[in-house]
Amino acid sequence: MSHEPAAPRADEPSKSAVGQDFWGELRGSTQARIGLGRTGDALPTTDVLALRAAHAAARDAVHLPLDVATFTEQIAAVGLGTPVTVASRAADRAEYLRRPDLGRLPDDLTAVTETGADIGIVLADGLSPLALAEHAPGLLAALSTELGDSYTLAPPVIATQARVALGDHIAAAMGVRTVLVLIGERPGLSVADSLGIYLTHLPRPGRADAERNCVSNIHPPDGLTYTDAARVVAGLVAGARALGRSGVDLKDTSRADSLADAETSVVEPAPGFVS
Template identity: 60%
Template sequence: MTGQPAPRDAFAVLREATQARVALGRAGDALPTSRELAFRVAHAAARDAVHAPLDTAALREALGEALEVRSAAPDRAVYLQRPDLGRRLAEGTALPSTSADLAVVLGDGLSPRALQEHGPGTLAALRERLPGWSIAPPVVARQARVALGDEIGARLGVRAVVVLIGERPGLTAADSLGAYLTWAPRPGRADSERNCVSNIRPPHGTDYAQAADTLAGLLVSARALGASGVALKDQGAKPPTAGLDRSPPKEIR
């Protein structure tokens, strides 16, 4: 019948509010062509994010000063096949002993793109929220898994380590950065001894300020408790006191 309004799309508002693949519709017994093509684009972006090389020169330039290491995985193919090698430093790696309060490791993980795009901004926001903390030079780590930060933190002699690392890409997020905090890092720490802030990727995920607020609160609480992970979650993380001095933290050279 002519003159009738088009049927209202009940899921339009939901689709506009999320990047999740919801209410895709159908064409016969399959997805509409546009949705199928969008799926293939997303899948290709996820694969590209895993295999894209980290531009360490550009990252170090953005950081201003940084150390650089790699894991025991010699290349990307071995890294993907042998997660254990990504948790250990390459043989012969030398790092200075700093006795700093905190080290920040920037690892490529499973999405070098995420680290490239969001690592420097997250680190800058975290530094602003930790007045009075001595911070070792940031460490850029290639072919890195989260646990690589334990060995790096132990070698540097720091009280805590935060690993900023590219998370496993999904079909709606190929550039998601995770932050993993471990108090008293040393090889052999379990995942239950860490705290995580995930999906750092403004504007679609956690923004830098929100992630840094959470991490700073966790670090302050971890220092008071002397532990991180499950024990720290039981205590509850407290945000930094309002009005703290925002001057840059002391750098360990």
């Protein structure tokens, strides 16, 4: 008696086709590399080449220097004043990557003037100068729109070879109550141009990471949009001022109103709505 498996019917999809359909749907909701398949015991050649290209893009994002002159013009065009540029104590990119501690300390802050504004904004190259160049002008404009009517904003400061904590020193020199550090995030193999915002209320040198709040993954169109990021920041600024501090005790409530509205629309449908 033969035990050979029955041949699939012509109208039945193969297991391979079913798997591709499954992974294809999931790929539409993530930038992660999932369901890459295989050729023998290795990845398909196209996926190997794509992985190498992504790795090269991530390396380029880390090492590509910020064009400070062009960037300064773009930031000045936002209308918050002419930005000044400061540097950390890291002499170059190689030292910056080897010595994170030097990236947290200022080399010279004489160009920074005291303003006494409510909010100071530091534009830091971080681990992806590419992200800062690509997204900071648009994000800064969104922050200006969201925050400008309620708070005074100091002229922005551009910081090179910078880590997040460098913003504390700059903020202390500006005399601001809250500092926002817009910084290029560490590139990955899916995204090389992601920008983050670190908020510190009552900043001063020595603040710990637990005393900050972070809004990350800002890189439209695939990540958080400038408008949404600015809205979250506005909620955090208001919360920090009410609480008297930022950090682990401060939570994002920017979506509370929209969730409440959604619940109201379910409980009390608008006239003519059939549930």
